[in-house]
Amino acid sequence: xxxxxxxxxxxxxxxxxxxxxxxxxxxxxxxxxxxxxxxxxxxxxxxxxxxxxxxxxxxxxxxxxxxxxxxxxxxxxxxxxxxxxxxxxxxxxxxxxxxxxxxxxxxxxxxxxxxxxxxxxxxxxxxxxxxxxxxxxxxxxxxxxxxxxxxxxxxxxxxxxxxxxxxxxxxxxxxxxxxxxxxxxxxxxxxxxxxxxxxxxxxxxxxxxxxxxxxxxxxxxxxxxxxxxxxxxxxxxxxxxxxxxxxxxxxxxxxxxxxxxxxxxxxxxxxxxxxxxxxxxxxxxxxxxxxxxxxxxxxxxxxxxxxxxxxxxxxxxxxxxxxxxxxxxxxxxxxxxxxxxxxxxxxxxxxxxxxxxxxxxxxxxxxxxxxxxxxxxxxxxxxxxxxxxx
Amino acid sequence: xxxxxxxxxxxxxxxxxxxxxxxxxxxxxxxxxxxxxxxxxxxxxxxxxxxxxxxxxxxxxxxxxxxxxxxxxxxxxxxxxxxxxxxxxxxxxxxxxxxxxxxxxxxxxxxxxxxxxxxxxxxxxxxxxxxxxxxxxxxxxxxxxxxxxxxxxxxxxxxxxxxxxxxxxxxxxxxxxxxxxxxxxxxxxxxxxxxxxxxxxxxxxxxxxxxxxxxxxxxxxxxxxxxxxxxxxxxxxxxxxxxxxxxxxxxxxxxxxxxxxxxxxxxxxxxxxxxxxxxxxxxxxxxxxxxxxxxxxxxxxxxxxxxxxxxxxxxxxxxxxxxxxxxxxxxxxxxxxxxxxxxxxxxxxxxxxxxxxxxxxxxxxxxxxxxxxxxxxxxxxxxxxxxxxx
Numbered sequence: 164x165x166x167x168x169x170x171x172x173x174x175x176x177x178x179x180x181x182x183x184x185x186x187x188x189x190x191x192x193x194x195x196x197x198x199x200x201x202x203x204x205x206x207x208x209x210x211x212x213x214x215x216x217x218x219x220x221x222x223x224x225x226x227x228x229x230x231x232x233x234x235x236x237x238x239x240x241x242x243x244x245x246x247x248x249x250x251x252x253x254x255x256x257x258x259x260x261x262x263x264x265x266x267x268x269x270x271x272x273x274x275x276x277x278x279x280x281x282x283x284x285x286x287x288x289x290x291x292x293x294x295x296x297x298x299x300x301x302x303x304x305x306x307x308x309x310x311x312x313x314x315x316x317x318x319x320x321x322x323x324x325x326x327x328x329x330x331x332x333x334x335x336x337x338x339x340x341x342x343x344x345x346x347x348x349x350x351x352x353x354x355x356x357x358x359x360x361x362x363x364x365x366x367x368x369x370x371x372x373x374x375x376x377x378x379x380x381x382x383x384x385x386x387x388x389x390x391x392x393x394x395x396x397x398x399x400x401x402x403x404x405x406x407x408x409x410x411x412x413x414x415x416x417x418x419x420x421x422x423x424x425x426x427x428x429x430x431x432x433x434x435x436x437x438x439x440x441x442x443x444x445x446x447x448x449x450x451x452x453x454x455x456x457x458x459x460x461x462x463x464x465x466x467x468x469x470x471x472x473x474x475x476x477x478x479x480x481x482x483x484x485x486x487x488x489x490x491x492x493x494x495x496x497x498x499x500x501x502x503x504x505x506x507x508x509x510x511x512x513x514x515x516x517x518x519x520x521x522x523x524x525x526x527x528x529x530x531x532x533x534x535x536x537x538x539x540x541x542x543x544x545x546x547x548x549x550x551x552x553x
Numbered sequence: 554x555x556x557x558x559x560x561x562x563x564x565x566x567x568x569x570x571x572x573x574x575x576x577x578x579x580x581x582x583x584x585x586x587x588x589x590x591x592x593x594x595x596x597x598x599x600x601x602x603x604x605x606x607x608x609x610x611x612x613x614x615x616x617x618x619x620x621x622x623x624x625x626x627x628x629x630x631x632x633x634x635x636x637x638x639x640x641x642x643x644x645x646x647x648x649x650x651x652x653x654x655x656x657x658x659x660x661x662x663x664x665x666x667x668x669x670x671x672x673x674x675x676x677x678x679x680x681x682x683x684x685x686x687x688x689x690x691x692x693x694x695x696x697x698x699x700x701x702x703x704x705x706x707x708x709x710x711x712x713x714x715x716x717x718x719x720x721x722x723x724x725x726x727x728x729x730x731x732x733x734x735x736x737x738x739x740x741x742x743x744x745x746x747x748x749x750x751x752x753x754x755x756x757x758x759x760x761x762x763x764x765x766x767x768x769x770x771x772x773x774x775x776x777x778x779x780x781x782x783x784x785x786x787x788x789x790x791x792x793x794x795x796x797x798x799x800x801x802x803x804x805x806x807x808x809x810x811x812x813x814x815x816x817x818x819x820x821x822x823x824x825x826x827x828x829x830x831x832x833x834x835x836x837x838x839x840x841x842x843x844x845x846x847x848x849x850x851x852x853x854x855x856x857x858x859x860x861x862x863x864x865x866x867x868x869x870x871x872x873x874x875x876x877x878x879x880x881x882x883x884x885x886x887x888x889x890x891x892x893x894x895x896x897x898x899x900x901x902x903x904x905x906x907x908x909x910x911x912x913x914x915x916x917x918x919x920x921x922x923x924x925x926x927x928x929x930x931x932x933x934x935x936x937x938x939x940x941x942x943x
Contacts (some may be wrong), residue, residue, distance in 0.1 A: 184570055186878030202578055204592055228772055365908035480843035488576030
């Protein structure tokens, strides 16, 4: 099968790397340079709004999917008249607008922080009065990695936020004092069959995912709740493919933050850490094939490489370390790769992760949890990992 | 790094699939069509004897390796004056000629079946008289997958074998009544560091590898012997890269059969079954990077798809099944893909493998060990594997 992918970043890259071993080929369409997918298939540089380029792209492939949720839903609906496209326009529409997304969660009985639709500065004041401060004010569209967000701690911030966010329709959400951030990744196949990966614990810095630990150490009950929420979304959206749902844990409860109708950064660990990777399962769903097992094979930690690359190749000798590079030029704030560390037990994982810190670019360390980074205090000598160690 | 690969079959394909995630790119040179590497890098269709094409190929890459051991050693020696090439011409030369290879084993104290160099029909008679029949008569060069071999069971066969094998210099080897066939894969880096994968148990049919089980259930002592033999070869050849050594187990002893100066079919299980795959470790050695851990992550079984492809996509739902296709047109006797099954325990592996048999092309079954195939007797109903099962 020739699979067309809208978007050509690292997610498209890893989809192709999962599909090529199974004998599939790929064609990407993206307005950017497509450096991450160079050599992995055909590439059309075009806007998602360019009807001619889109028509040629669609005619050249058997199936279409996307790796980027801000593809115009109308464009995806047009594609659907020519070729099977998964997940469908419905899932895209619902997840592109934070207000519609939150309303969907509420309709399906999935708990969220309290939220209000904001059309005017007056709405903002009213909402803040009702829900209380601090609160998070977000654009309804096109935010990612912490962009398009503003945390208001006092009434005076509201006017500033309104202007800073461009005086457009917004959503105000109550500030969740969460114990930790989790995510669940699920997949649904063409016949409605679903699979779910174990919950993942995520650590952000500057609004960008820095570290995922999988499986998260949670009660079975929490896993069941998370799967139930994801299941409702997958079924309601008649979804085909992988969907990620970000959650806040407060006490023993889960609150949905947002969903992504695509493979997700918090699922990169599945390449080495699960029986079947999220990328392979997404392709299986898109191609009408049975889904693969989602059980974890070990304990995994995924560290994003952001803004710079590791310089020391000894990183490769760290036991259990698996380096993934995205063929992107490093720029501040840009995800240019990730490292997954695998281990048989959680203590061993944490030890290996501590060792890994020695080989990571210094700019990453301030954004990682302190207990990890403390392990590379100057002068401290850690056991040097050897390739035969694990 | 841009890596040049001589040869463009499934081994080249899997080398590229291991290197692309790390950000490397590939260029292949092969006299064939290169269908297995289409879309994974540049491709030059040329003979290994074409000096102009070779010169352009070499100039276009940073490093060179090969996936096929019958590349002329002289061509590799010429490349070495322009670009780093690994493993070197020495390893190629020693493994291209079965007699020289066996002599090297003997020099290094690695046990083999008794053998004789054959130049004339008279040599053949004398050797058969000394070593006894049955004996295996082989061409010195260019045999693979059981080709270029003749088993003589009585004196009258000797003349037939001499003519059938083209009246050329041969090697006669004593017939080894082995308990089982094993192989060990090792890698040596640019500084002489070595790593070894666990021994693998191999099952052949019609001279072609059909099934590998890894790690083989062996005493630690046998692993140590095998590592010792491979180590001597790696050091003597000043080897950089992955080397495979095929062994016969007779009682508790190991006899070397042959070596392959490249990644090897009996190491495909390492993609899912080991911490670092043989393909990644070969590239690491070629690129002067530290080698990765070789520990097994589970029990693995690798089944070659030969001559035809599985038709039933339910194969993908078998727990622990990982399908690899080589993008080749199926033809009788041609390796077109493989399936690796992983499991936590040996009994579970054998159960999963039995289930897998239901989904394999019928032509493969007669060549697989009977206990596996018996599980798909007509009318027998096996539990249908589900994706969530493992």
